[in-house]
Amino acid sequence: MTTETDLICYLHPGWEPLIRPAPATRAWMDATPDSFAYRCLPLNIANAHGWEMLNPCGFDACWDGGIGPEAVTIRSEGGEAGAVRAPVSLFGQGVITFHVEGIFRTPPGWNMWVCGSPNRAKDGIHALCGVIETDWSPFTFTMNWRFTRPDHWVHFDAMEPFCFLFPVQRAAIESFRPRIEPLDSDPATQAGFVAWSQARDEFHRCMAQTPPSASADRWQKHYYRGVDVEGRALIDDHRSKLRLPAFDASAAPDLPVAPLGDPPETDSRSPTIERGRQTTGATAELNRTRRDLNRREWLLEATERQRALSQRASQILRREGLSSQDFLDEFYAPSRPVILTGEMKDWPALSRWTMAYLEGAVGPALVECPSRPARDAQCEMDILMSRPGVADADLIARDASARAKALAPLYGDLGRLPKFLEPDRGEPTGLFWTGPKGAMTSLHHGLTNTFIAQIAGHSHIKLLPANEVGRLYNRDSVFSEIVKLDDPKLDFQTYPRLRGARVYDIVLAPGEILFIPLAWWRQITAPDFNVSVTYTNFLWPNEAYSDFPKE
Numbered sequence: 001m002t003t004e005t006d007l008i009c010y011l012h013p014g015w016e017p018l019i020r021p022a023p024a025t026r027a028w029m030d031a032t033p034d035s036f037a038y039r040c041l042p043l044n045i046a047n048a049h050g051w052e053m054l055n056p057c058g059f060d061a062c063w064d065g066g067i068g069p070e071a072v073t074i075r076s077e078g079g080e081a082g083a084v085r086a087p088v089s090l091f092g093q094g095v096i097t098f099h100v101e102g103i104f105r106t107p108p109g110w111n112m113w114v115c116g117s118p119n120r121a122k123d124g125i126h127a128l129c130g131v132i133e134t135d136w137s138p139f140t141f142t143m144n145w146r147f148t149r150p151d152h153w154v155h156f157d158a159m160e161p162f163c164f165l166f167p168v169q170r171a172a173i174e175s176f177r178p179r180i181e182p183l184d185s186d187p188a189t190q191a192g193f194v195a196w197s198q199a200r201d202e203f204h205r206c207m208a209q210t211p212p213s214a215s216a217d218r219w220q221k222h223y224y225r226g227v228d229v230e231g232r233a234l235i236d237d238h239r240s241k242l243r244l245p246a247f248d249a250s251a252a253p254d255l256p257v258a259p260l261g262d263p264p265e266t267d268s269r270s271p272t273i274e275r276g277r278q279t280t281g282a283t284a285e286l287n288r289t290r291r292d293l294n295r296r297e298w299l300l301e302a303t304e305r306q307r308a309l310s311q312r313a314s315q316i317l318r319r320e321g322l323s324s325q326d327f328l329d330e331f332y333a334p335s336r337p338v339i340l341t342g343e344m345k346d347w348p349a350l351s352r353w354t355m356a357y358l359e360g361a362v363g364p365a366l367v368e369c370p371s372r373p374a375r376d377a378q379c380e381m382d383i384l385m386s387r388p389g390v391a392d393a394d395l396i397a398r399d400a401s402a403r404a405k406a407l408a409p410l411y412g413d414l415g416r417l418p419k420f421l422e423p424d425r426g427e428p429t430g431l432f433w434t435g436p437k438g439a440m441t442s443l444h445h446g447l448t449n450t451f452i453a454q455i456a457g458h459s460h461i462k463l464l465p466a467n468e469v470g471r472l473y474n475r476d477s478v479f480s481e482i483v484k485l486d487d488p489k490l491d492f493q494t495y496p497r498l499r500g501a502r503v504y505d506i507v508l509a510p511g512e513i514l515f516i517p518l519a520w521w522r523q524i525t526a527p528d529f530n531v532s533v534t535y536t537n538f539l540w541p542n543e544a545y546s547d548f549p550k551e
Contacts, residue, residue, distance in 0.1 A: 349456075
């Protein structure tokens with residue numbers, strides 16, 4: 001259980017710090033084969049374990065090996081305005097100094113750890129670390145980098161991180177009493193280590209004998225999932241990702257706000273004249289951001305129009321007997337939907353799952369999800385099967401273990417999809433969705449690639465490409481303001497951009513599986529009694545949700 005604690009950055013007039021929650025991604029990690037570097041959870045957590053301050057102006061710097069401040073040459077970009085915001089050589093010894101525009105305030109007893117971004121190396125220069133008592137200090141601090149060799153030019157891009165910071169409790173480290181003991185003095189730890197070591201040796205032996213074709217099978221995921229080799233969670237607050245909030249500027253009313261409309265072409269760091277009034281670099285930066293978003297939206301729409309030129313490229317195909325590699329190459333990697341047929345023909349659920357059977361296996365209660373309509377990403381279904389005596393479907397929707405226990409009697413009726421999914425799960429990894437005629441989920445997009453396996457009845461699915469996000473008024477998490485695309489009362493004057501959206505109408509029959517790629521939009525309606533299950537545990541990476549921007 002975590003509680004919120006204030007972390008404040010006080011701004012003097014004229015200060016314009018660029019601060020963001022640190023991303024978990026790194027370019028060198030992206031470039032590793034199959035992005036395998038991201039399998040190291042400690043790396044991911046360290047990368048995102050704080051906030052980054054971004055360099056306001058690009059520059060080049062070189063150190064000639066001398067000990068004085070004059071031994072460093074700095075050449076800034078952006079003219080005179082850029083020179084004002086560039087770092088300086090103050091201390092000598094091959095050190096350059098960035099001025100931090102802000103006075104940070106932490107709660108009593110908390111310091112600020114200040115360093116360079118973890119796992120983001122820079123050739124020829126290294127970030128120096130510091131720990132600052134920010135619970136009382138009324139002073140600014142500096143961020144310093146020291147050259148590691150002379151006569152080597154280094155370059156910092158504009159918007160490149162130069163400082164990484166996070167709070168640490170001041171007295172906590174001194175409360176530890178370190179000691180060394182033999183492993184057998186803790187039998188539980190020793191037993192866990194031995195089991196892990198044996199499992200790892202066996203895993204490596206199997207890998208050497210029969211290397212798996214799917215990259216997801218080439219590494220063990222115990223630490224990543226926060227479980228031991230038996231699959232047991234030993235703590236209840238394991239983290240596989242961090243979601244740090246951005247610094248809230250709502251309490252700084254004097255900061256300028258850019259007007260709506262096309263932004264002017266201005267230098268993002270210098271004062272500008274805009275619509276008859278002077279604005280600061282913060283306004284220009286916001287304008288540049290709006291322009292960049294407009295151009296990105298143009299690119300998405302242009303790409304969708306071009307794909308529509310080919311009937312085959314824009315169709316949602318039905319395919320039978322698709323191999324694992326063909327599915328990856330033709331649909332999963334390109335983010336293209338497909339309907340798989342014939343993959344569920346041996347599943348007992350197809351013939352067994354009637355209303356009467358489900359009531360006998362699970363219980364007579366059909367519990368309605370709270371009608372909003374469904375706006376919570378963790379409670380997307382309108383009707384949910386429940387255990388007898390459970391009257392709150394929202395509780396079941398949020399509590400995965402309770403839901404799994406309630407629905408466990410049904411898992412034996414489901415088959416396996418080893419060509420596409422990890423083999424260690426027989427139960428659905430997403431929603432178990434059932435409802436009478438007329439049940440629906442409102443328009444939303446997914447944060448993962450998803451299989452919808454239709455068991456009983458039909459699903460009427462309106463599917464829209466991810467590129468249509470600019471037309472769908474996505475203002476609330478993953479949901480659209482538009483609840484139902486085929487609502488006869490839909491007001492196109494309120495939602496004028498919706499008129500041009502490309503919508504695929506799909507009727508999914510029993511025994512068919514629809515692959516919905518990441519970020520594609522869907523609205524699902526039951527034209528008759530309906531049961532479907534969803535899966536997300538694909539053989540290939542499917543964790544884009546981990547850095548989904550909530551703000």
